[in-house]
Amino acid sequence: MTAALSIRNLRKTYDNGFEALKGISLEVQQGDFFALLGPNGAGKSTTLGIVSSLVNKSAGEVEVFGHSLDSDKAKAKTCLGVVPQEFNFNQFEKVIDIVITQAGYYGIPRSLARERAEFYLKKLGLWDKRDQVSRMLSGGMKRRLMIARALVHEPQVLILDEPTAGVDIELRRSMWSFLREINAAGTTIILTTHYLEEAESLCRNIAIIDHGRIIQNTSVRELLQQLNTETFILDIDPPQGAVPSLNGYPAKLDDDHTLVVEVEKNQGLSRLFQELAEQRIEVRSMRNKANRLEELFVSLVDKNLATEATR
């Protein structure tokens, strides 16, 4: 089966000499929900910019559903819908005009464009705002407007560059559910995000990019299996004045009621509870210190930073 997106040896050097991409290659399969992660300045937006034709590449090849961005550009572009990080619509146009105009750029007749605009604006809760000038919308609404605009030509691949940045939790959840819905209907979704909880919750496959190189490209499941250590926060009773000695479990006290314990994957939790019980320490509640993917992400990026320093 043809890949939804195929990138081979993609390079980008900006005019100021900064090498943003150092020959990355990756494939996103049809129907996938794919996350491209990385710290700020790692090359995520440059990669998506090249795929969306907003940034000129220095070298390499990009294909969308088998259509080359070099030799079959129009077809490749028709397969893509793009939701950028920054608001990039006319602030003086009405919401509905922005969506219908975008459909026109793809050669969609006005009557069909109007139908689709109505469908997607209703889906994204913007139909009531259709006649409002776009600059009057809230930040979350503007983001949803960009999603409606990107979907109006019904692309096979939807690219979202940090779609939920600055969006409140309730709206973020509703956007997740909408994205899951369109992914289930067959649209391949590629997103970048800084919320690793978002990637863990939504995506099946992940690539981590850092310093212009792909340092990890695998499924979320396999990635999480690499996680050796998890940190747990235990709410304990009675209060402790000093860190209890837990054989083989590195621990520290945040305060006299809060014990932070690192647990390796092969250690399990039973023996930890046994140790605590022996010292008559009761565990009232327990939670993970951080999102699991976040821990792994930080460790991979740190490791890559050390590698980059030796290059």
Added chain:
Amino acid sequence: MNSREIFIAFWTIVVKEVRRFTRIWPQTLLPPAITMTLYFIIFGNLIGSRIGEMGGFDYMEYIVPGLIMMSVITNSYGNVVSSFYGTKFQRHVEELLVSPIPNWVILSGYVVGGVSRGLGVGLIVTLLSLFFTDLQVHHLFVTVGTVLLTSVVFSLGGFINAVYANSFDDISIVPTFVLTPLTYLGGVFYSIQLLPEFWQGVSMLNPILYMVNTFRYGILGVSDINIVFAFGMLLVFIVALFSYSLYLLQNGKGIRA
């Protein structure tokens, strides 16, 4: 994209452009109407009545074609330069860049938008001039052809200016320091026959002189220059500017990283 889709995309840009300048008509259509009416009153009626004839015509009759052309030039240029720079500034040029529209269609859409405003304002000024003088069209083809080709040339010029512009100051430099002086010195208010021989020669280097005089020939039947040469020059300008604009779009100059 097939030809029908290309036409829809082209028409979408044209409609968007026309909607833009008609929505802000107090900034785009009203000012030239007021300015030109003042020109007609002050230069045509008050001062013109003391000047007498120019090129065998009343001074008012003589300056009307030049003033119409001046409105067409500034408005065609101004429409594309401000619209396309605004598109860049607000980043909604990205809406076009991610879509499959060929670059020549994007360019043509903006040019037709500029021509629409240029011709629209030209028509308003022409109608206003009828309150001050009787306008006879001596040669319809030359009149329409000149005004159309001139507005295409200046729409393309506005597009190139917008591509290079990095600030709002950059879009007013050319109209203020290049277009306005060249237009005023392009025989709008006088015949170059009035100038000493040396300055006549210098004036012949001003392309706007050819446009104004060709248009004046279309209306009055008199001209300081060769009409065929002027048409040839307009066509050369269009081909050169269109090709250069396409090259800039193709390379993403000023619009792609």
